[in-house]
Amino acid sequence: MRCWLFHSWKILVVLSLTGLALHKAQAGQADALPRQTLIVAAYPAVDEIVKANIPLWKRLHPDVDIKVVSRQFTDHHTAMTTALSTSFYLPDVMALEVGYLGRFSQGGGLEDLSLQPYGIKRFESRYVPYAFKQATNNKGAVVAAPGDIGPGTLLYRTDLLKQAGVSEQDLTLSWESYVTAGIKIKAATGAYLLAHARDMKDIVIRTGVKPGDGLYFDSQSNVLVTSPRFVRAFELARMVRQQKLDAKVIAWSNEWSEGFKRGTIATQMSGAWLSGHMNNWLAPSTRGLWRASQLPEHSFAAFGGTFFAIPKGVQAAHKQLAWEFIQMMTLNREVQLSAFKTQDAFPALIETYDAPFFELPIEFLGGQKARVIWREAAKNITAIAIHKQDAFADEVINTELDKVLDRGKDIKVALADAQRLLHQRAFR
Amino acid sequence: MKIPALLRISPAMAPYVFLSPFVLLFLVFGVFPLLFSLYLAFQTWEPTSGLEAMKFVGLDNFAFALQDDWFWKSLKNTGWLAIVSGVPQHLVAIPLAYFIHSSFKGLRNAVVGAYFMPYITSTVAIAILFSSLFSTDYGLINVGLQMMSHVPVLGWLMPQNPVDWLNDPDNIKPAISMIVFWRYVGFNVVLYLAALQTIPKDIYEAATMDGAGRLQQFWFITLPSLKPMIFFGVTLSVIGGLQLFEEPFILTGGRGGSDQAGMTTAIYLYRMAFDFNDFGAASAMSWLLFIVVALLTWLTNRLFRPRGASV
Numbered sequence: 001m002r003c004w005l006f007h008s009w010k011i012l013v014v015l016s017l018t019g020l021a022l023h024k025a026q027a028g029q030a031d032a033l034p035r036q037t038l039i040v041a042a043y044p045a046v047d048e049i050v051k052a053n054i055p056l057w058k059r060l061h062p063d064v065d066i067k068v069v070s071r072q073f074t075d076h077h078t079a080m081t082t083a084l085s086t087s088f089y090l091p092d093v094m095a096l097e098v099g100y101l102g103r104f105s106q107g108g109g110l111e112d113l114s115l116q117p118y119g120i121k122r123f124e125s126r127y128v129p130y131a132f133k134q135a136t137n138n139k140g141a142v143v144a145a146p147g148d149i150g151p152g153t154l155l156y157r158t159d160l161l162k163q164a165g166v167s168e169q170d171l172t173l174s175w176e177s178y179v180t181a182g183i184k185i186k187a188a189t190g191a192y193l194l195a196h197a198r199d200m201k202d203i204v205i206r207t208g209v210k211p212g213d214g215l216y217f218d219s220q221s222n223v224l225v226t227s228p229r230f231v232r233a234f235e236l237a238r239m240v241r242q243q244k245l246d247a248k249v250i251a252w253s254n255e256w257s258e259g260f261k262r263g264t265i266a267t268q269m270s271g272a273w274l275s276g277h278m279n280n281w282l283a284p285s286t287r288g289l290w291r292a293s294q295l296p297e298h299s300f301a302a303f304g305g306t307f308f309a310i311p312k313g314v315q316a317a318h319k320q321l322a323w324e325f326i327q328m329m330t331l332n333r334e335v336q337l338s339a340f341k342t343q344d345a346f347p348a349l350i351e352t353y354d355a356p357f358f359e360l361p362i363e364f365l366g367g368q369k370a371r372v373i374w375r376e377a378a379k380n381i382t383a384i385a386i387h388k389q390d391a392f393a394d395e396v397i398n399t400e401l402d403k404v405l406d407r408g409k410d411i412k413v414a415l416a417d418a419q420r421l422l423h424q425r426a427f428r
Numbered sequence: 429m430k431i432p433a434l435l436r437i438s439p440a441m442a443p444y445v446f447l448s449p450f451v452l453l454f455l456v457f458g459v460f461p462l463l464f465s466l467y468l469a470f471q472t473w474e475p476t477s478g479l480e481a482m483k484f485v486g487l488d489n490f491a492f493a494l495q496d497d498w499f500w501k502s503l504k505n506t507g508w509l510a511i512v513s514g515v516p517q518h519l520v521a522i523p524l525a526y527f528i529h530s531s532f533k534g535l536r537n538a539v540v541g542a543y544f545m546p547y548i549t550s551t552v553a554i555a556i557l558f559s560s561l562f563s564t565d566y567g568l569i570n571v572g573l574q575m576m577s578h579v580p581v582l583g584w585l586m587p588q589n590p591v592d593w594l595n596d597p598d599n600i601k602p603a604i605s606m607i608v609f610w611r612y613v614g615f616n617v618v619l620y621l622a623a624l625q626t627i628p629k630d631i632y633e634a635a636t637m638d639g640a641g642r643l644q645q646f647w648f649i650t651l652p653s654l655k656p657m658i659f660f661g662v663t664l665s666v667i668g669g670l671q672l673f674e675e676p677f678i679l680t681g682g683r684g685g686s687d688q689a690g691m692t693t694a695i696y697l698y699r700m701a702f703d704f705n706d707f708g709a710a711s712a713m714s715w716l717l718f719i720v721v722a723l724l725t726w727l728t729n730r731l732f733r734p735r736g737a738s739v
Contacts, residue, residue, distance in 0.1 A: 085475035107476030
C-alpha cells in the first residue's frame with residue numbers, strides 16, 4: 001500500500017511538472033499572438049459562403065480570425081445538439097437550417113437576439129417577414145437571424161408541356177387543373193407529372209393554415225390532421241396515384257435525378273435553389289428545357305432556409321463579435337447578393353430585391369427571368385407556427401399517406417389513426 | 429539507458445499502470461454512457477437547453493415506450509430481420525464450413541477469405557452499393573430478374589414488373605435480410621471451420637471403418653461436436669440481430685423506409701433522440717431493448733448449452 005502511494009506521488013509530481021511546462025508554453029504563445037478567433041459552425045454550402053466573406057471580415061476586424069467548422073448537413077445539426085446539451089465545443093456562431101431551427105428554438109440554449117446588446121428587432125423590417133417570424137419562438141424570443149430563404153416554385157419541362165398541348169396556366173390554375181394537365185402529359189409523352197404524390201400533399205397541407213396555428217398542431221397542441229386541408233391533400237394525392245401520374249421516387253434518390261435527366265418527370269415543386277442544382281449536377285443536359293412558375297392555386301411555400309444563431313454558452317467577450325459577424329452575413333447587401341450569385345442562396349434581406357441581378361435571364365430556364373417570380377413568392381409566404389413534434393408528425397402523415405396510396409386505406413381512417421398517434425405525443 | 433528512479437515503476441504497481449489506459453477508456457466510453465442513459469431514462473430533457481434542463485419524471489418514459497405503437501413495430505421488425513437473416517446464416521454456414529473443411533486443401537484459405545470479405549468491408553460501402561443494385565428502374569438486380577423472365581419456365585417465377593425493393597414496405601425487410609445474410613455468413617463459416625478443426629480425426633476414421641457415409645458422419649459426429657460453437661454463433665447472431673442498425677439505416681436513408689418497415693429498434697432509438705428530440709424515451713427504450721436481448725440470450729443458452737454445463 002505504501003509503495004502504491006509512493007508511486008502515485010511520483011506520477012503526480014511528473015504530471016504536474018509537465019502540465020506546468022505546457023501551460024507556460026501556451027501562455028507564451030498567447031503573449032506573442034494576442035489574436036482572437038471566432039468559430040463558425042456550418043454545413044455545405046453555407047460554409048462556402050462564410051469562407052468567401054472572410055476577407056471582408058478581416059478588413060473590418062483585422063485582429064479577429066474566423067475558423068469555419070464544416071460538417072455534413074445532418075452531422076452538423078447533431079453536433080450542434082450535442083454542443084448545446086453539454087456546453088462543450090460550442091461555436092461562437094452556428095448556422096441552422098429551418099427544419100432544425102424549430103427544435104432548437106424550443107430550448108433555452110440560444111441567445112435571444114431581440115434583447116440588448118443585440119436588438120435585432122430594429123432590423124426586422126429589413127428581413128423577409130416570414131423568415132423573421134420563423135426565427136421567433138412562441139415566447140417571443142428571436143433566436144436567430146435569417147441568412148437565406150427558399151421560396152417555393154414549380155419547375156416544369158416546357159418541351160413536354162408543348163407536346164401535350166398544356167399551358168403553364170393549366171398547370172397552375174388550381175390543384176385539380178394541375179392533375180388534369182398531368183393526365184394529358186402522361187397520355188401524350190409518357191412522362192410522370194411529378195416525382196411523388198407526397199410532394200403535392202406537402203404543399204396542399206400548407207394552404208389555409210389559420211393564423212397562429214402550426215402545420216399539424218394548434219397553439220394549444222391540439223392535433224389538426226383531420227382538418228379539411230389534410231383531407232383534400234390526401235384526396236388529391238390519391239387521384240395522382242390512381243391516374244399513375246407520379247413516378248413514386250423520393251427526392252435526391254438515383255431514380256429522381258435519372259427522371260430529370262431522361263425527361264420522365266415533367267414537373268417538380270421545390271425551392272428556387274433546385275434550378276441551380278439541376279444546372280450544376282442533377283440534369284445539366286436538360287438546360288433550356290425547364291421553366292419556373294408560382295406553385296399551383298396561388299400557393300406559396302418555403303423550402304428550406306438558413307439562419308445564424310449565437311449559443312448562450314459562448315464566452316461573453318465573443319458574443320459581440322458573433323453578433324457583428326451575423327450582421328455582416330445577413331444585413332450586408334453585397335454579402336447577400338454574392339451568396340445568391342455564387343451559391344443560389346436566395347437573400348433574406350429585402351433591400352437586395354431591387355438589384356439588377358433579379359432581372360437577369362437564367363440560361364438553364366431558357367432565358368426566363370425567374371428570380372422575379374421567386375422574389376414575389378418570398379414576399380407572399382406566411383410563417384407557420386412550429387411545434388416540437390413537427391418532425392414526428394411529418395413522418396406519421398407520410399406513413400399514413402403511403403398506406404392510402406399503396407394499400408388503399410380509407411383516407412378518414414388513415415387521418416384518424418394519425419390523429420391518435422400524434423395525440424399521444426402532442427404534450428411530451 | 430538507465431531510467432531515472434522517479435519514473436521507475438515497481439513490479440507491484442506495473443499491472444495497474446498497464447491496465448489503466450483500458451480501464452480509463454472503458455470507464456469513460458463504456459460505463460459512463462451506460463449509467464448516463466440509465467439516469468436519462470427517468471428524466472425529461474430538452475437537450476438544446478443544456479444538462480441543467482433535465483427533470484425527473486419517474487417511470488413515465490418507460491410507460492410511454494410500452495404504449496408506443498412505433499416501439500412495438502420496431503421490435504417486430506427487429507425480430508423478423510433477426511430470424512430471417514440470422515437463421516439461414518447458420519443453416520448455410522455449417523454445411524458450407526463442413527464442405528470447405530473436407531473438400532478444399534490448397535485453395536481453402538482463398539475460399540474462406542472470399543466468404544469473409546463482406547464481413548470486413550465497410551458497411552457504408554456495402555449499403556451504398558446495394559442501394560444502387562436494388563434501384564427499381566436502373567438496378568442490376570431488377571435487370572437480372574427481367575432477363576430471367578424471358579427464360580422459358582423460369583420466366584413464370586419472375587416478377588413481371590420491376591420490384592420496388594426499397595420503397596415498398598413488403599420488400600424492404602427481405603432486401604435488408606439478404607444483405608445481412610450475405611455479410612455475416614462468412615463470419616459464421618470461419619467460426620465453424622475453427623470448431624471443425626478441433627474434432628479429432630480418429631472419430632471420423634472409426635466411423636468410416638464402421639461403414640458410416642459422409643452424411644451420417646456429418647449428422648452424428650460433426651453436428652453434435654459443433655454444438656458449443658453453434659451456441660456461441662447463435663448467441664452472437666441474437667445479440668447482433670437485435671442491435672441491427674447500420675445496414676437498414678443507410679439503405680432506408682436513416683428513416684426506416686415506407687411504413688417504417690425497415691426501422692429496427694436501434695434505428696428508432698436513434699431517431700427518438702436525434703430526430704424527435706426525446707432523449708428520455710430513447711434511453712428508456714434502449715433499456716427495454718437490453719431486457720429483450722438479455723432474455724433471448726438466456727433462452728439461447730437454455731436451448732444450446734451443452735448438457736451438464738453449469739452456465
